[in-house]
Amino acid sequence: MKIKHLAALLGACLSIGTAFAQAKPESQIEYRKSAMTVTARSFGVLGAMAKGDIPFNKEVATRHANLLANLSDLPLSAGAFGPGTDKGAPTKADPKVFSEPEKFKAAYEKFTAATHGLPAAAGDLATLKVAVADLGKTCKGCHDDYRMK
């Protein structure tokens, strides 16, 4: 595929353009919601293994662990919770995300740090259980303060 065709394809595929930090608020809101939807399902699979609801499968666990480890930082680093993204589309982001951004960032980074530990833990059910419990605490910790009911 020629680069000019790739450019056309990108233009067709992306409504947000390449300057992601300058994407419209509704695009940022959509992206962060999408990231959380994807996150929830992968966390669900890992949690189900941890709980014994589904059999532990090292390959599947590793895939979801790597997905979470690579995805988690992106909404924050891409500016999807940045100034101006408190409106533009329905959102459960609490106003404190925007009034205390440094504290929000600290809570969010507990989440990302927990996801970074998942790949190493995913190869064994005992270590996975610990990592999943730790991760779940960071979800709850951030949601308690920064996601509206």
Next chain:
Amino acid sequence: MKIKHLAALLGACLSIGTAFAQAKPESQIEYRKSAMTVTARSFGVLGAMAKGDIPFNKEVATRHANLLANLSDLPLSAGAFGPGTDKGAPTKADPKVFSEPEKFKAAYEKFTAATHGLPAAAGDLATLKVAVADLGKTCKGCHDDYRMK
């Protein structure tokens, strides 16, 4: 966190339950749309590097490559394009997704195969350009037939 608390957390976090293949159609539609939104942004970053719109950064490219490689199979394998998911929420999935599922699966698997090549290619701009062009062809190929305008 005790396992019982984790169970409660999972129940609170997930509306779809642990039997993902039996999730409601609207949940599956939401999941696959979310996966594509996340995919589009990562593809956008890699494409922007391939085009020279943003500087090549090996660490960033590797992150997005690994994200795509681990995410791409999930909507199909999780049944998010399965029987009954042609309705329940707005969707751009073409009716042919459901009338010719084996052909759709073949097209979708060209996409997943292309994502699996990304991590190895992401360390070098020249190899990344080739891998991104190949991936873009699979996006277009599947969308031409299976995504409504």
